[in-house]
Amino acid sequence: MEVIKQPQGLEESVQGRRIGYLGPQETYSYQAALQYVAEGKAEFVPCNTLEDVCRSVLAGNCTEGILPIENLLEGSVNQVLDLLLENPRLTIQGEILLTISHCLLVSGGSQADIKTVLSHPQALGQCRQYLAKHLPQAKQVAVESTALAAQQVLEAGQVGLAAIAPLSAAQKYGLKVLAENIQDQPHNCTRFVVVGTEQVPWGKGSYKTSLAVTGLDRPGTLHSILKEFAWQGINLTRIESRPAKTFLGEYVFYIDLAGHRCQPEVAEALQRVAEQNRGLRIFGSYPACSQGPRLEQAPPEDTLPSLRLDIDLIDRQLIQLLGKRLRLAQRIGDSEKQREQQVLESVRLLASQQGLAPDVVEEMYRLLLNYSGQT
Template sequence: MPPSPSPTRFAYLGPEGTFAEAALSRAIATPEGRRDPQPSVAAALGAVRSGDADAALVPLENSVEGSVPATMDGLADGEPLVITREVFLDVAFVLAVRPGTALADVRSVASHPHALAQTVGRLRDLLPGVTPLPTTSTAAAAAAVAAGQVDAAVCAAIAADRYGLEALFDDIADHAGAVTRFVLVQAPGPLPAPTGNDKTSLTAVVGDRTGALLELLQEFAVRGISLTRIESRPTRQRLGVYSFSLDCEGHVADPRVGEALAALHRMCDDVRFLGSYPRADGRDNRPVGDTSSDAAFADAETWLARVRAGEV
């Protein structure tokens, strides 16, 4: 299968000035191409599904607040999409206001729920009695401040600059060093080639039966495949039926990873492949023992072929 053309039309969680825009700039070195901010994660993914964009850059998880449900659910439902790249971005927040606004003048503050959760302690100290308001993104909060709809925003410094605001306080996160993982998502097609240090993502729906999750985990354990993330989401069908979203080390082209996914396809109610792509978190995949190496799997396949051919 020929390689897919490089995407030139990008959607991202907007408006302009979000951390997603910064992550997209890191992922795509060239300034060429179209970059369209979208009002929500669902809209960004929908732009790819409709053909209005070649790829979308959306947040998947944060080191402090965990996963982004809108992205997890958006990838698990609807027309299939695959992750082709991940980007890790250090996240720092400022308390931004219109020029000339003093802290005593702030009667309302807004931001994305994840940003508010990461700054709840500082906001309580700085703005006691003020109830934070949720918005679709940190940049949307900055835009609302610029429009006079709220007094202050928790946002990135780039958003404050973009909307003509000034920072009353820098680095207001309760836990310094937060990192958000973003993923570049495209329509299914030729996958990135294995690099030897890859991740594979998928969702799997297991039946409501005793030991179902253990059976899923064993398919990875017996093949020496390490999981880097696993969490459950309700399928919204009925209580007790869950979709497990997980990342594992390795590429679907690796024999042992491919065999594990095939096993899940047999045992699970549903499996959705979400992509194999280069690992970007600065870590190396864990060493694999001799009996679980790709070479061992290839040797076993060759032996089995000889047995089936009567060449015992």
């Protein structure tokens, strides 16, 4: 099974290390665990469900757990997103990218005999086209893992029962391989995360931070979140929304970004997002996996026209923000006038932090405040 390059330091030996994964052996989670820590350098602990993986880590029975979080074909594993959100002590400490190649396994007989196909729901979804074309009449039954499907086919010993599982499961359970690489996309890949209870410190190399934001029920919530990261020049590598399961219309935004939460620009953006929204949950900052070689592209040139366009965009944004501030001040009324000195002190401090002349910024705000009082 091919593995896409892992960050350095994943195979360091740690005494007493116990890695929980969705069992039994030969699941894709098990394969990911073997790539995270070499065999013999940790004890691998099979768990019956993904919830059990999390419970084992939280109870201290495992030092780390392996969870599938995102697949190229089926998207995010919603159950894992829920588990991360529901368990604040869980922290993402690493990620693993694993190439997924599904096989159709039986204990005997031919493809024409198959009446039922067992597998994990994600695997069934990833082989949707193959099943529709070659086994349209077969019943699809979801089980907890791909390896468990293979194990159940072996134990049943029935012609007509098949499993979708990795090739290694066929070898372990002595099953016949009827077809290989049956997934809908030949370059299928699943991203796994490593969870523990300790934060990963900021060090050398590339990092990724995963988080969830519960926005306020108001227009422009997503735009206001994205704006904070854009202003700090932070690249978002993944963003999606899911219902918050509290009120109809309230959503949680799941975000992956390039950088560590301790980097100044990331920390500032996260603070701003936290201040402006209902809730912020940082799942963790961790070493980012390399996704293999990419075509090198020359960085964009800072030509005079492009710089002028950037300045024009900032000017428009400033005018929009000033207009919004004026309207808010008018709604507050006289109480805003009483807060004038506090506002001026605050903007002087902010100006100093951004390398601007505090006196100049204060004078600009005095004009703005005077104008607000006259309208």
